[in-house]
Amino acid sequence: MIxxxxxxxxxxxxxxxxxxxxxxAVDGVSFNLEAGKTFxxxxxxxxxxxxxxxxxxxxxxxxLAQTERGEILFDNKNLIxxxxxEMRKIRGNRISMIFQEPMTSLNPxxxxxxxxxxxxxxxxxxxxxxxxxxxxxxxxxVGIPEPQKRIDSYPHxxxxxxxxxxxxxxxxSCNPKILIADEPTTALDVTIQAQIIDLMQELQKKLxxxxxxxxxxxxxxxxxxxxxxxxxxxxxxxxxxxxxxxNNPLHSYTKSLIDIAPQISDEKREIKVLRGEIPxxxxxxxxxxxxxxxxxxGIGCKGGDIEMGLIEAKPGHWVDRCCYECNQT
Amino acid sequence: xxxxxxxxxxxPIKDGFFNNKSGDVKAVENVSFEIPEGEILxxxxxxxxxxxxxxxxxxxxxEPTQGNIFYKNKNITKLSDSEMRKLRKDFQIIxxxxxxxLDPRKKIYDIISQGLKVHEKMDKNSINQKxxxxxxxxxxxxxxxxxxxxxxxxxxxxxxxIARALVLHPKFIIADEPVSALDVTIQAQILNLILELKKxxxxxxxxxxxxxxxxxxxxxxxxxxxxxxxxxxxNTSNLFSNPQHPYTRSLIETAPQIFRxxxxxxxxxxDIPxxxxxxxxxxxxxxxxxxGIDCKGGNIEMGLIEVEPGHWVDQCCANCN
Numbered sequence: 001m002i003x004x005x006x007x008x009x010x011x012x013x014x015x016x017x018x019x020x021x022x023x024x025a026v027d028g029v030s031f032n033l034e035a036g037k038t039f040x041x042x043x044x045x046x047x048x049x050x051x052x053x054x055x056x057x058x059x060x061x062x063x064l065a066q067t068e069r070g071e072i073l074f075d076n077k078n079l080i081x082x083x084x085x086e087m088r089k090i091r092g093n094r095i096s097m098i099f100q101e102p103m104t105s106l107n108p109x110x111x112x113x114x115x116x117x118x119x120x121x122x123x124x125x126x127x128x129x130x131x132x133x134x135x136x137x138x139x140x141x142v143g144i145p146e147p148q149k150r151i152d153s154y155p156h157x158x159x160x161x162x163x164x165x166x167x168x169x170x171x172x173s174c175n176p177k178i179l180i181a182d183e184p185t186t187a188l189d190v191t192i193q194a195q196i197i198d199l200m201q202e203l204q205k206k207l208x209x210x211x212x213x214x215x216x217x218x219x220x221x222x223x224x225x226x227x228x229x230x231x232x233x234x235x236x237x238x239x240x241x242x243x244x245x246x247n248n249p250l251h252s253y254t255k256s257l258i259d260i261a262p263q264i265s266d267e268k269r270e271i272k273v274l275r276g277e278i279p280x281x282x283x284x285x286x287x288x289x290x291x292x293x294x295x296x297x298g299i300g301c302k303g304g305d306i307e308m309g310l311i312e313a314k315p316g317h318w319v320d321r322c323c324y325e326c327n328q329t
Numbered sequence: 330x331x332x333x334x335x336x337x338x339x340x341p342i343k344d345g346f347f348n349n350k351s352g353d354v355k356a357v358e359n360v361s362f363e364i365p366e367g368e369i370l371x372x373x374x375x376x377x378x379x380x381x382x383x384x385x386x387x388x389x390x391x392e393p394t395q396g397n398i399f400y401k402n403k404n405i406t407k408l409s410d411s412e413m414r415k416l417r418k419d420f421q422i423i424x425x426x427x428x429x430x431l432d433p434r435k436k437i438y439d440i441i442s443q444g445l446k447v448h449e450k451m452d453k454n455s456i457n458q459k460x461x462x463x464x465x466x467x468x469x470x471x472x473x474x475x476x477x478x479x480x481x482x483x484x485x486x487x488x489x490x491i492a493r494a495l496v497l498h499p500k501f502i503i504a505d506e507p508v509s510a511l512d513v514t515i516q517a518q519i520l521n522l523i524l525e526l527k528k529x530x531x532x533x534x535x536x537x538x539x540x541x542x543x544x545x546x547x548x549x550x551x552x553x554x555x556x557x558x559x560x561x562x563x564n565t566s567n568l569f570s571n572p573q574h575p576y577t578r579s580l581i582e583t584a585p586q587i588f589r590x591x592x593x594x595x596x597x598x599x600d601i602p603x604x605x606x607x608x609x610x611x612x613x614x615x616x617x618x619x620x621g622i623d624c625k626g627g628n629i630e631m632g633l634i635e636v637e638p639g640h641w642v643d644q645c646c647a648n649c650n
Contacts, residue, residue, distance in 0.1 A: 189376055191580070193585070194594065194597075223586075256514070257513065264581060266566055271547075278512075
């Protein structure tokens, strides 16, 4: 790819030690995030989407999680190797994050003015008054009516949609290069979800940041992202441009997800089903992790002899080699 | 099967030192509808629209403030508690959150058999037999009966919730957002299970959901609810191919889709207003993308009119269009 990679992740592994067993929450994830683009990570709960994001932000407790090997390259630095005080300069400033549940991620005992100013004062060395002014501008930018008045509200005085807007304002207040959005619309009603997606796209155009958008909803992916990565049980199944992925999926997990996603159509469709549940990450299947649920596993695949690993099937379209080889034969 | 006439539910708000009533939360306003036997009626709306309250009011889990409910042509609104209790086994609910709706201290066997013990005078063996039969019907095994809820995944718990609801062979089921808390692959499994069991047990279902795509897949007919009012009713294919109310239209246009035919999106501005103080006249007018002149003033009363056979829409919007 010729276009510029803002963030480049190579073979990221985040493992947790729980008692005697090791949970491989993220097990060898690689992808590139291009400047000004939106990269979606999609998967079921337990697939490792959020842990990937938290690893990039360096927000996992060191004593529990080992981010082994691998590289997170941003600005010619490997974020894994950075000391905590260096990471602090990046977090919330150059890379920031918004979360699923805006009620639990805003602090209920502080007003918006304090919470939004905090990052501005810390990272941009502004005075309190200047920070408050910027905070008001940010609230205006994210479409909160009467920002002059709203700035002194507490989180419980806002509706779910307004809280999510306030979170976005806070995340964008230092003009970050990358915004990581972890299921930002999942807790919201459809009409509000549409407003927030629209807002994020508008802000991306205006501010030119890149977005990593984590979701379980393929419909939302199709609306917002340029590239998609499908994850399952800590592993990457497929990476491609959004339209390529939906029109020409290569992995059987991706195909199943597209088949079963509920879609509005005029005539009644048969409901398709993918059997079974995601296995426990403490004891994942050997070889291809998806083989226990695969609708049409190959012979090599069934035995669990094929190791996981991405193959570039077409330029820019990567798929796990197990499924790729199955489809070839 | 079920007929509801002008049902209303107001929750009083009490304030101050003497607990004086200072207002009402108008959760459900003048709702009338019928569910014929064997139908899946979808009820869709945002949070705060009154879907769950309506669902609970029609089986009198909360007492409606006004209106009449008929079950098999019998008015059940005024039945005494003991008479109502006998009917209870015909009505069951499947809840949204399979984590909160199963008692964590009870074994699965006890959770499922409780209804049988209360309603049917059966000996232990026949109870065992029934429970074992139903647990297999929902796709779990006998061995699971001796376990506790925390040992199961979300999808399995929802299966247990369904088993609990069906063990008494009810006639009418209210499924209150049964798949909202589940992953997509599990969601499809549960929807399929509900359809299978509907056939096997000849159920009539009120299916409540905020997700139009789910409603589209499962319902025969759909009611759209907004701020306590039904704003549109039609059979599923009619509603989705020819929506009349701007609220329905916007819901359909903004539902995220993988393959979207129509790129046009009409975003609704703002949030759903408070049901304590709803807008006068048409309750949707504060968010309507193109309100008419009469509509803006709030002078048009709410009420459904039939625009084509079986397709009802609120009169305010029907006139505007």
